[in-house]
Amino acid sequence: xxxxRWLGELHFRHFRTGEIIPFLVDWFxxxxxxxxxxxxxxxxxxxxxxxxxxxxxxxxxxESLEQRVTERTSALAAALxxxxxxxxxRVRADVRAQQTQAELYHASRLSAAxxxxxxxxxxxxxxxxxxxxxxxxGRE
Numbered sequence: 001x002x003x004x005r006w007l008g009e010l011h012f013r014h015f016r017t018g019e020i021i022p023f024l025v026d027w028f029x030x031x032x033x034x035x036x037x038x039x040x041x042x043x044x045x046x047x048x049x050x051x052x053x054x055x056x057x058x059x060x061x062x063e064s065l066e067q068r069v070t071e072r073t074s075a076l077a078a079a080l081x082x083x084x085x086x087x088x089x090r091v092r093a094d095v096r097a098q099q100t101q102a103e104l105y106h107a108s109r110l111s112a113a114x115x116x117x118x119x120x121x122x123x124x125x126x127x128x129x130x131x132x133x134x135x136x137x138g139r140e
Contacts, residue, residue, distance in 0.1 A: 004029040004038075009048065022048040 006027045011020050023045045030040040 004031075022052055024048050 006025075008025060010023050010025050012023060013020055026044045028042055029038045030042055031037060032039045
């Protein structure tokens with residue numbers, strides 16, 4: 001009566017089913033326009049069952065969404081870990097490939113040097129052999 005209004009939620013119970021029915025109730029005072037004294041009380045009420053059901057559905061959907069986000073986050077973390085391990089393995093494989101390639105280049109250079117040494121030896125041995133044969137022929 002002091003403020004002329006009360007707004008709140010009340011719970012009624014259905015007589016037959018015993019179901020609790022939440023209501024939003026807005027009680028307000030009606031004053032006499034001539035005297036300004038309170039003459040009546042009025043109320044506007046609204047059944048909150050549809051709203052409560054929507055809120056409950058929304059809570060369930062939110063919990064489901066949070067669970068799905070948690071699952072996806074853990075799946076993405078696992079995938080990131082696998083990708084990180086694969087990337088590290090690729091780096092190690094690249095290092096091994098570079099080492100193998102360096103060894104192959106070294107072996108190739110040694111082979112080329114061996115071929116050049118063989119060709120040089122052949123080129124030197126041929127005149128020396130001819131000279132040795134001439135010397136031996138001259139001795140005989």
